[in-house]
Amino acid sequence: MAGGALDNNDEEISGINVTPLVDIMLVLLIIFMVTATFIANKAIELKLPEADSAQTQKPDEKTMTFAIDKDGKLWLDDKQVGFDEVGPAIRAERDKKPGVNLAASISADAKTPYEVVVKLIDIVRKNEIIDFAITTDPASTPAPGSEGAAPAPAAP
Numbered sequence: 618m619a620g621g622a623l624d625n626n627d628e629e630i631s632g633i634n635v636t637p638l639v640d641i642m643l644v645l646l647i648i649f650m651v652t653a654t655f656i657a658n659k660a661i662e663l664k665l666p667e668a669d670s671a672q673t674q675k676p677d678e679k680t681m682t683f684a685i686d687k688d689g690k691l692w693l694d695d696k697q698v699g700f701d702e703v704g705p706a707i708r709a710e711r712d713k714k715p716g717v718n719l720a721a722s723i724s725a726d727a728k729t730p731y732e733v734v735v736k737l738i739d740i741v742r743k744n745e746i747i748d749f750a751i752t753t754d755p756a757s758t759p760a761p762g763s764e765g766a767a768p769a770p771a772a773p
Contacts, residue, residue, distance in 0.1 A: 681693065681694065681707065685729045720749060
Protein backbone atom coordinates (compact mmCIF):
# COMPACT_ATOMS: atom_id res chain seq x y z
CA MET A 618 0.00 0.00 0.00
CA ALA A 619 1.55 3.28 -1.08
CA GLY A 620 1.43 5.89 1.68
CA GLY A 621 -0.51 3.72 4.13
CA ALA A 622 -0.17 4.31 7.89
CA LEU A 623 1.09 0.79 8.59
CA ASP A 624 3.60 0.84 5.79
CA ASN A 625 7.15 1.36 7.00
CA ASN A 626 8.45 1.88 3.50
CA ASP A 627 9.86 5.43 3.17
CA GLU A 628 9.55 5.60 -0.64
CA GLU A 629 7.98 8.68 -2.14
CA ILE A 630 5.04 8.38 -4.51
CA SER A 631 6.62 9.11 -7.87
CA GLY A 632 3.67 8.52 -10.21
CA ILE A 633 0.27 10.11 -10.62
CA ASN A 634 -2.73 8.05 -11.62
CA VAL A 635 -4.19 9.82 -14.67
CA THR A 636 -7.21 7.54 -15.07
CA PRO A 637 -9.56 9.83 -13.10
CA LEU A 638 -8.35 12.82 -15.15
CA VAL A 639 -9.10 11.00 -18.39
CA ASP A 640 -12.55 10.01 -17.10
CA ILE A 641 -13.37 13.62 -16.22
CA MET A 642 -12.13 14.89 -19.59
CA LEU A 643 -14.29 12.35 -21.45
CA VAL A 644 -17.36 13.37 -19.46
CA LEU A 645 -16.66 17.05 -20.21
CA LEU A 646 -16.21 16.25 -23.90
CA ILE A 647 -19.57 14.46 -24.02
CA ILE A 648 -21.29 17.36 -22.25
CA PHE A 649 -19.70 19.81 -24.69
CA MET A 650 -20.80 17.80 -27.75
CA VAL A 651 -24.39 17.47 -26.53
CA THR A 652 -24.60 21.17 -25.61
CA ALA A 653 -23.13 22.24 -28.95
CA THR A 654 -25.78 20.20 -30.77
CA PHE A 655 -28.60 21.98 -28.94
CA ILE A 656 -27.05 25.40 -29.53
CA ALA A 657 -26.55 24.75 -33.25
CA ASN A 658 -30.21 23.75 -33.67
CA LYS A 659 -31.45 27.12 -32.35
CA ALA A 660 -31.18 28.66 -35.81
CA ILE A 661 -33.86 30.41 -37.80
CA GLU A 662 -36.59 27.92 -38.61
CA LEU A 663 -37.06 27.74 -42.36
CA LYS A 664 -38.80 25.15 -44.49
CA LEU A 665 -36.91 25.63 -47.72
CA PRO A 666 -38.59 24.83 -51.03
CA GLU A 667 -37.38 21.67 -52.71
CA ALA A 668 -35.71 21.58 -56.13
CA ASP A 669 -34.42 18.72 -58.26
CA SER A 670 -31.45 20.83 -59.35
CA ALA A 671 -30.34 21.75 -55.80
CA GLN A 672 -26.56 21.65 -55.33
CA THR A 673 -24.42 21.59 -52.23
CA GLN A 674 -22.27 24.68 -51.88
CA LYS A 675 -19.89 25.81 -49.14
CA PRO A 676 -20.21 29.44 -48.13
CA ASP A 677 -16.97 31.39 -48.08
CA GLU A 678 -15.76 34.62 -46.54
CA LYS A 679 -17.22 36.77 -49.30
CA THR A 680 -20.79 35.45 -48.98
CA MET A 681 -23.42 37.38 -47.05
CA THR A 682 -26.18 35.10 -45.80
CA PHE A 683 -29.77 36.35 -45.85
CA ALA A 684 -32.81 34.47 -44.56
CA ILE A 685 -36.50 35.34 -44.73
CA ASP A 686 -38.92 33.44 -42.51
CA LYS A 687 -42.55 32.68 -43.37
CA ASP A 688 -43.69 35.91 -41.68
CA GLY A 689 -41.42 38.03 -43.91
CA LYS A 690 -38.85 38.82 -41.19
CA LEU A 691 -35.36 39.33 -42.61
CA TRP A 692 -32.18 37.96 -41.03
CA LEU A 693 -28.60 38.82 -41.99
CA ASP A 694 -26.00 36.41 -40.61
CA ASP A 695 -28.35 35.30 -37.76
CA LYS A 696 -29.28 38.88 -36.76
CA GLN A 697 -32.75 40.21 -37.47
CA VAL A 698 -32.58 43.34 -39.63
CA GLY A 699 -34.98 45.52 -41.54
CA PHE A 700 -34.97 45.82 -45.32
CA ASP A 701 -33.76 49.41 -44.95
CA GLU A 702 -30.64 48.14 -43.11
CA VAL A 703 -29.50 45.79 -45.91
CA GLY A 704 -27.88 48.47 -48.11
CA PRO A 705 -25.78 49.98 -45.31
CA ALA A 706 -24.77 46.47 -44.16
CA ILE A 707 -23.58 45.58 -47.67
CA ARG A 708 -21.62 48.83 -47.93
CA ALA A 709 -20.04 48.21 -44.51
CA GLU A 710 -19.05 44.68 -45.56
CA ARG A 711 -17.60 46.04 -48.80
CA ASP A 712 -15.54 48.56 -46.78
CA LYS A 713 -14.19 45.73 -44.59
CA LYS A 714 -13.16 43.68 -47.63
CA PRO A 715 -12.09 46.07 -50.38
CA GLY A 716 -11.41 44.47 -53.73
CA VAL A 717 -13.44 41.33 -52.90
CA ASN A 718 -16.50 40.58 -55.02
CA LEU A 719 -19.26 40.00 -52.49
CA ALA A 720 -21.88 37.32 -53.05
CA ALA A 721 -25.23 36.72 -51.38
CA SER A 722 -26.93 33.53 -50.30
CA ILE A 723 -30.68 33.98 -49.93
CA SER A 724 -32.79 31.46 -48.00
CA ALA A 725 -36.54 31.93 -47.85
CA ASP A 726 -39.20 29.77 -46.27
CA ALA A 727 -41.46 27.98 -48.76
CA LYS A 728 -44.41 30.02 -47.46
CA THR A 729 -42.65 33.39 -47.81
CA PRO A 730 -44.46 35.65 -50.29
CA TYR A 731 -42.61 35.90 -53.59
CA GLU A 732 -42.84 39.68 -53.42
CA VAL A 733 -40.65 39.76 -50.27
CA VAL A 734 -37.94 37.62 -51.89
CA VAL A 735 -37.92 39.83 -55.00
CA LYS A 736 -37.65 42.93 -52.78
CA LEU A 737 -34.51 41.51 -51.14
CA ILE A 738 -32.99 40.50 -54.49
CA ASP A 739 -33.65 44.02 -55.78
CA ILE A 740 -31.90 45.60 -52.77
CA VAL A 741 -28.93 43.23 -53.12
CA ARG A 742 -28.53 43.96 -56.83
CA LYS A 743 -28.87 47.75 -56.31
CA ASN A 744 -25.91 47.47 -53.92
CA GLU A 745 -23.76 45.90 -56.66
CA ILE A 746 -23.91 42.26 -55.58
CA ILE A 747 -24.54 40.43 -58.83
CA ASP A 748 -23.56 36.95 -57.61
CA PHE A 749 -26.33 35.51 -55.48
CA ALA A 750 -27.84 32.10 -54.89
CA ILE A 751 -31.31 31.06 -53.83
CA THR A 752 -31.04 28.28 -51.25
CA THR A 753 -33.23 25.20 -51.67
CA ASP A 754 -33.40 21.66 -50.32
CA PRO A 755 -32.89 18.68 -52.64
CA ALA A 756 -36.22 17.23 -53.73
CA SER A 757 -37.17 14.17 -51.71
CA THR A 758 -39.39 12.78 -54.46
CA PRO A 759 -38.83 13.30 -58.16
CA ALA A 760 -40.98 15.94 -59.78
CA PRO A 761 -43.62 14.66 -62.20
CA GLY A 762 -42.13 14.22 -65.64
CA SER A 763 -38.52 14.44 -64.44
CA GLU A 764 -37.90 10.70 -64.77
CA GLY A 765 -37.48 11.21 -68.49
CA ALA A 766 -39.86 11.52 -71.36
CA ALA A 767 -41.41 8.47 -72.96
CA PRO A 768 -39.49 7.33 -76.01
CA ALA A 769 -40.85 8.57 -79.32
CA PRO A 770 -42.50 5.94 -81.45
CA ALA A 771 -40.25 4.49 -84.11
CA ALA A 772 -40.70 5.80 -87.64
CA PRO A 773 -42.19 3.23 -90.08
